[in-house]
Amino acid sequence: MASLKDTKRRIGSVKNTQKITRAMKLVASAKYAKANVSLAKARPYFKSFVDLVEKSLASGDVSSPLLEESVSSLKKVRLIIVSSDRGLCGPLNSSVMKVASRFLKDKKVASKVSLELWGRRSVLFGNTLSEEIFDKKEKVIERPNYHFAKKAFERLAEEFLSGKLDEVFVAYPSFQSALSQPAVVKPLLPLSRGLGKVKTDLNAGICLFEPELSRMVTPLLTKFGAVTLYQFLLEAATAEHAARVAAMDSATTNANKVIKELTLQYNRARQAAITKELIEITSGAEALK
């Protein structure tokens, strides 16, 4: 059994750790609140934009190369893996890596996958894989910005249109609530996949366009793609902070439990020592009689 002094030292060290996790929780919850507000503020824009695109596409025969599925037999697939830069956020990153690995396994047949790694954790993960790594970036979801998403999507769209890519997917931690951030793989290109089935319905559509729809559709869709990507990043950022709040909260509670156990152990050992001393004294006195 550990000595009294050892136990006391351990209690102290657990208490120190708890102080750190508690502080980290406070910081993470402030960041989470901020990220959550910017996600909530951006939601009306996303919703209206999806609505707008669906209505425009329903208005008649519109086609855009950004919507077309490729027919080639060997698909060139790009997977973007979005993760946080720092750890200590529970199972957030590992679950993203898990869905990414599953995705790569499914795609092994009939396609050639290249990776784009956004976030330090995904860079570490990507280095262990055999797939070709196209690009590595850090600090992507630390402060998600629309300009970055726009640039990235425009580059991807260019590769897609020139036939260098057939499909683009994004693996990221989605944000459902403060308690649940499931990792998902979402399709980005061709854009028709993210939209679901669009039926031509002249009643639901819009009849007047300026400039005419055929000229407007590609810029509209490019922006739509950028907005979609931006939404993914915002969600990932919010999910990261939410996961860190939860992880640090449970670490603080755990530390409490450990402290309680150790204190019990310490008291017991102390009591045993006292009892032992008493016995020694009384038996010593007995012997003198």
Place this chain on the structure above:
Amino acid sequence: MLDVMLVSPSSVVAKEKASSVVLPGESGYLDLRENHTEFLTQMTSGLVTMKTDKGEKNFFVSGGYAQVKENKLILLADIAEACEHIDIERAKSSAKRAEERLANTKDSSTDIVRALASLKRAQDRQAAVGRSKILS
């Protein structure tokens, strides 16, 4: 009355009921009123003016789309700011910076495009503030 919502990727900038909305369309300023037919247009940068019960409200927008349907007008702008929140000094200094960049860049075309865009934005911001002052 038109139900107007002006949103940008970072926030909902305005939610108003307006009798008329003037906005910078692809081929010039448009005035949208009640019972307008379903309509979608690209916006350029410029001033959006909403006539509401409480008077006129002015906003600077840059790029995006405007869609009207069943008296609901949604303005999806890349950038949207209420005119009273525009920092005119900042717009002036960014215009100056863009002009300097234009004067100094020699061949890189992306730099020129970006500087021109930023110059136009700064000028439009100033113009929007100026116009909103004249109108009110």
